[in-house]
C-alpha cells in the first residue's frame with residue numbers, strides 16, 4: 156500500500172517587513188534548497204501570500220507598539236486558513252511587556268534587534284524541522300498500521316469533504332464498501348498471520364486498481380471503503396469488478412489452495428440527485444453489500460443514494 160508522502164517536502168517561509176533592506180537581506184540568508192522565501196511589505200499582501208503558499212514559518216518584522224505589525228499578527232492568528240502558522244517576530248522592542256504582548260497574540264518566537272544572523276537562521280531551521288515533524292505525525296495518525304490504508308478517522312473526514320463539495324459544486328462521487336468473504340475461517344484455518352497477510356494484500360490491490368485521487372480506507376476489521384470523487388456508481392462498478400476478479404485470482408503464500416473473495420456494496424451520487432448526509436450514503440452502500448452477501452458473495456451490487464439499483468447494463472456502458 157503506498158502511504159502518503161513521507162519524505163521531507165519543500166517548505167515555504169513568508170517574510171513580512173516594511174523595511175526593504177532588511178527584507179532583501181533576510182530573503183537572501185533564509186532561502187535554501189529546502190525552503191523558498193516569499194516577501195510582503197503590507198498586511199493584505201502578507202495575508203494573501205500566507206493563503207497562497209501555506210508557509211511553515213512567517214518571519215514578521217514588528218517595530219512599534221502601535222505598529223500595524225501587531226494588527227497583522229492578530230489577523231494571521233484569527234484567520235482560519237492561517238492561524239496555525241509558526242510566527243517568528245523580529246523586533247526592536249526588547250522590554251518583556253512587548254514580548255508578552257506578541258506571545259499573547261500567538262507569536263511562537265521573538266528575536267530582538269540587533270540580532271545575530273546565525274542565530275536567526277538556526278531558529279528558523281529548528282522551526283521548519285519541528286513543523287515538518289508535526290506534519291508527518293499528522294499524516295501518520297491518518298494511516299492504519301496493519302494495512303497502510305487510510306484509517307476510519309480519515310475516511311470520516313474525507314467523506315464529509317466530498318459531501319460538502321457535492322453541495323457546493325454539484326460534484327458526483329461514489330462510495331464502495333468491501334467485506335472479505337468468510338474471512339473468519341481464514342484466521343481459524345490458517346492462523347491470524349495468514350489473515351493479516353490477506354488484509355495487507357487487499358489494501359495493496361485496491362490501491363493498485365484505483366486512481367491516485369481515490370481514497371482507500373480500512374473501514375474496520377476485514378472491511379475496506381473506497382471513496383471515488385467524480386465517479387458515478389456505474390463507473391464505480393467497473394473499478395470494483397476489477398478488484399473483485401483480481402482478488403479471486405490471487406494465490407496466497409500461506410494458503411495457495413484457498414481462494415479469497417470479497418463482497419462489495421456501492422452507493423453513488425449522480426448529477427441532479429439531492430446530496431445525502433454521510434450516514435445515508437453509508438447505509439445505502441451497506442444495503443448493497445448485504446445484497447451481495449445474500450446473493451452468494453463474491454459479487455458487486457450498486458445503487459443510487461436513494462436505493463435505485465444500478466443495472467449491469469449501465470455498468471457495462473460505463474466500462
Ligand code: GH3
Pocket residue numbers: 301334335336337338339340342346347348349350351354375376377448452
Ligand atoms: P462474511 O462472509 O459474512 O463477511 O463472513 P466473515 O467471516 O468475513 O465475517 P465475520 O464478521 O464473522 O468475521 C470477520 C473476522 O475478521 C473476525 C475477526 O477475527 C477478523 N478480523 C478483524 N480484524 C482482523 C485483523 O486485523 N487481522 C485478522 N487476522 N483478522 C481480523
Ligand code: MG
Pocket residue numbers: 334335376377378
Ligand atoms: Mg465484516
Ligand code: MG
Pocket residue numbers: 334335336337338377
Ligand atoms: Mg467478512
